[in-house]
Amino acid sequence: MHGRLLICLAFFMSLIASPLFASERTMNEAKLFAAASSGDVGEIRKLLAGGINVDVRNKAGETPLLVATHRNNIDAARVLIEAGADVNAKDMILDSPYLYAGARGHFEILKLTLLHGADLKSTNRFGGTALIPASERGHVATVRTLIDAGVDVDHINNLGWTALIEAIILSDGGKRHQEIVQALIDAKADVNLADGQGATPLQLARSRGYAEIAEILLRSGAK
Structure with missing residues (x-):
């Protein structure tokens, strides 16, 4: 019985490491970023239900929440935040959802970040607070x-x-x-x-x- 369990575990791990699995994961991550950008709440919920990492990063170091914040997509941001997205996660130019929402006056998203652990001492690339x-x-x-x-x-x-x-x-x-x-x-x-x-x-x-x-x-x- 123990041997069978090890075999099953090894098979599962091989699937995760397979190019096919990695390709599907990459595709779903791209879908999540696209949904965050367009404000497609239904697609975001579907992808999150499938177990995708809510704080996955793109090449610019942005999370889906930061992408939604860029577009001021309030409902998309709310869904991501309620799913545990990090409101303080910074991209490669040191913007975070909290800092960006404050700087741009995206008021509703700002209030959401403040309710979910915004770091009031965090600073942008100029060393300034929000x-x-x-x-x-x-x-x-x-x-x-x-x-x-x-x-x-x-x-x-x-x-x-x-x-x-x-x-x-x-x-x-x-x-x-x-x-x-x-x-x-x-x-x-x-x-x-x-x-x-x-x-x-x-x-x-x-x-x-x-x-x-x-x-x-x-x-x-x-x-």
Whole structure:
């Protein structure tokens, strides 16, 4: 009996190692990436039920969840996350589903990642948290959500910039960025924390002619 079991096990292992089995697995992985990209929830569920690895990687190091996040395919992302996909898995350029959703303002996916273990201290290829590009790009709701989640408002990236500084120097100074500056200040961001060249947020706002942002900073004790 023991001998038969060993024979069966050896046969099964040979199937796994066979080119045919590997080819089918590769094809199913390709199908999963395609389904994640197109938002085909039914196909995703079918492939996951077949035992495919939810965190399989493509040549760019992306997982299916990151591919779904790129397209802002909310339902696809939800199915993958609920199946255990890693919201912090980074690709070759250090994007993760959490970081990408935050940076791009993919709000619903961001909230899903926060509910499933997003690493608030994780950083992108510029050494910045999700809050910094969200502030730069004017994603007001995303900024507020990340602040509420507990992301460090004074984190400095590799360029020497905080979220507050990026909300000034990489913005148009308009209403959305004014709201973000105020939200960061309300969250106790240091209004006098200078950039790598020693320029303060107030100096940077004035140099760009952003009078409204400068006024917000002045009311908060900026120098």
